Amino acid sequence: MTENLQVLFRPLQDGNDINEFEKTEERTSDEPWDRFKLTKALENSPGLNIRLLQTSVHSNYKDAVPILTVGHSIWQVFEKSISLLNIAVRPGLQRQGYGHYMIDYLLRIHNKDIDVIVNEENTGALLFLSDLNFKAENVLRDLFDDRDGIEMVYHTSG
Numbered sequence: 058m059t060e061n062l063q064v065l066f067r068p069l070q071d072g073n074d075i076n077e078f079e080k081t082e083e084r085t086s087d088e089p090w091d092r093f094k095l096t097k098a099l100e101n102s103p104g105l106n107i108r109l110l111q112t113s114v115h116s117n118y119k120d121a122v123p124i125l126t127v128g129h130s131i132w133q134v135f136e137k138s139i140s141l142l143n144i145a146v147r148p149g150l151q152r153q154g155y156g157h158y159m160i161d162y163l164l165r166i167h168n169k170d171i172d173v174i175v176n177e178e179n180t181g182a183l184l185f186l187s188d189l190n191f192k193a194e195n196v197l198r199d200l201f202d203d204r205d206g207i208e209m210v211y212h213t214s215g
Contacts, residue, residue, distance in 0.1 A: 077126040141173040
């Protein structure tokens with residue numbers, strides 16, 4: 058991320074935010090969350106956190122460039138851990154530190170282990186998480202139709 062970048066990581070607030078969420082999902086996922094799935098998750102999962110990651114670049118003259126939605130994440134906090142349900146950064150903006158920012162936020166705010174289940178064919182996500190010291194701890198057979206899920210875990214201690 059560039060030094061003049063202003064980063065906002067904030068909860069969804071309105072229909073425009075949901076539209077931005079859906080755009081990112083459509084660009085990053087083979088099985089995107091849509092408005093219906095998002096609404097159902099919110100209704101059925103108390104404590105579900107959904108945040109948009111947005112940026113605004115300020116020049117030396119303090120002129121703001123319009124805010125750009127970069128990505129989002131969805132997680133649920135439990136007593137001893139965080140379940141990361143979704144993390145996405147729009148193509149063209151990936152590999153610039155935005156995903157790290159979102160994971161660092163979770164660790165800084167909650168200081169708990171993080172687990173996430175990734176489709177075995179999503180090598181980009183598996184490499185990203187491995188680079189952040191997540192470890193593969195479990196294989197969930199046929200979780201994604203005929204593909205396995207890999208449970209990746211980040212341990213805050215030991």
